[in-house]
Amino acid sequence: MANIGSAFLGDHARRIRHLSSSTHNSGSTGTPPSSPPPPGMIGRNSTSPLAQSFHDMDLDDGPSTSRSPSRPGTNNSNGSFGLSVDPRDLPPSAPRKPIDPQLALELRVRWLEALVLGLSGSTLKGKGKELGLGGGKGENLVRLAENVQGQLEAAVDGNEGLRKFMAQYDQHAHLLTSSFALSGVLQDEAPSYSDLSPEEIDAFLTEMEPDIRAADSDMREIDALVKKGVTSAGKLSDYETLQPRLDALLKANTADIELAASLERRIATLMQKHANSVDALSELFVAWDDAITGAEDSITQMEREKQERSRLGLE
Numbered sequence: 226m227a228n229i230g231s232a233f234l235g236d237h238a239r240r241i242r243h244l245s246s247s248t249h250n251s252g253s254t255g256t257p258p259s260s261p262p263p264p265g266m267i268g269r270n271s272t273s274p275l276a277q278s279f280h281d282m283d284l285d286d287g288p289s290t291s292r293s294p295s296r297p298g299t300n301n302s303n304g305s306f307g308l309s310v311d312p313r314d315l316p317p318s319a320p321r322k323p324i325d326p327q328l329a330l331e332l333r334v335r336w337l338e339a340l341v342l343g344l345s346g347s348t349l350k351g352k353g354k355e356l357g358l359g360g361g362k363g364e365n366l367v368r369l370a371e372n373v374q375g376q377l378e379a380a381v382d383g384n385e386g387l388r389k390f391m392a393q394y395d396q397h398a399h400l401l402t403s404s405f406a407l408s409g410v411l412q413d414e415a416p417s418y419s420d421l422s423p424e425e426i427d428a429f430l431t432e433m434e435p436d437i438r439a440a441d442s443d444m445r446e447i448d449a450l451v452k453k454g455v456t457s458a459g460k461l462s463d464y465e466t467l468q469p470r471l472d473a474l475l476k477a478n479t480a481d482i483e484l485a486a487s488l489e490r491r492i493a494t495l496m497q498k499h500a501n502s503v504d505a506l507s508e509l510f511v512a513w514d515d516a517i518t519g520a521e522d523s524i525t526q527m528e529r530e531k532q533e534r535s536r537l538g539l540e
Contacts, residue, residue: 331367338366 381388394401418426430437450456534540 334367 381391418429421429531540
């Protein structure tokens with residue numbers, strides 16, 4: 226399992242195909258010049274510089290079979306003539322960039338997921354496909370778990386009571402979780418304290434003292450409430466004897482409501498009639514005032530004419 230995902234993590238071990246020279250192939254194996262040598266001869270009889278450099282660094286051979294580096298222009302053990310390169314003569318390789326452990330772990334999990342569940346997210350393109358982005362089948366297990374965890378934290382943070390509940394959930398997990406979900410997780414039997422030493426018992430009681438005191442206070446409060454009759458039905462059973470009186474009272478109330486409605490209608494009718502009478506009297510008063518004013522004006526005019534005729538001696 227340790228080798229899974231090694232290509233992602235940049236392990237030092239790599240697969241390298243060694244191609245032997247055409248002379249060696251034609252003389253020793255009898256295969257065509259373009260064919261690679263047999264697997265058993267790749268690590269031993271290769272005369273390429275890169276293969277010889279790996280032989281010199283003892284990457285393929287063990288400590289017991291290590292050889293001294295051969296010099297350029299010398300014959301090998303199989304009689305072929307080849308070139309070899311001293312690893313000290315090779316240019317220094319650039320230092321490898323360290324890989325983030327979290328990224329390495331995620332790559333390994335994604336590789337295992339690909340082995341178990343198969344590849345998914347073939348419709349994604351570009352960088353989104355490389356990072357495993359997208360919905361549905363394109364998401365990997367790590368990202369799905371992070372999304373679920375983020376949604377759970379957001380729901381808990383938005384509710385004060387739920388946040389307090391989740392803060393103390395572990396203490397009461399055996400009471401809040403179904404028994405089938407805890408099969409094989411919790412102990413089937415309660416722990417026995419008979420094997421504890423007196424010092425351990427004293428330390429355990431000292432640690433549990435706040436909880437014991439809180440439980441004792443709660444039990445006292447419960448006892449006081451029970452003595453006050455909070456848990457009993459009280460006088461709730463007396464309603465059966467009062468039910469007939471309640472029915473009679475409801476009927477009387479209904480009759481009173483109907484009577485009050487009829488009285489309101491009569492009063493409204495009387496008020497309407499009174500308003501009509503007042504309006505009629507107002508109109509009569511206005512007409513009477515107009516008639517009296519007209520009569521006064523006529524009398525005043527007649528008196529003036531009489532005085533004018535008397536002054537002229539016409540009367």
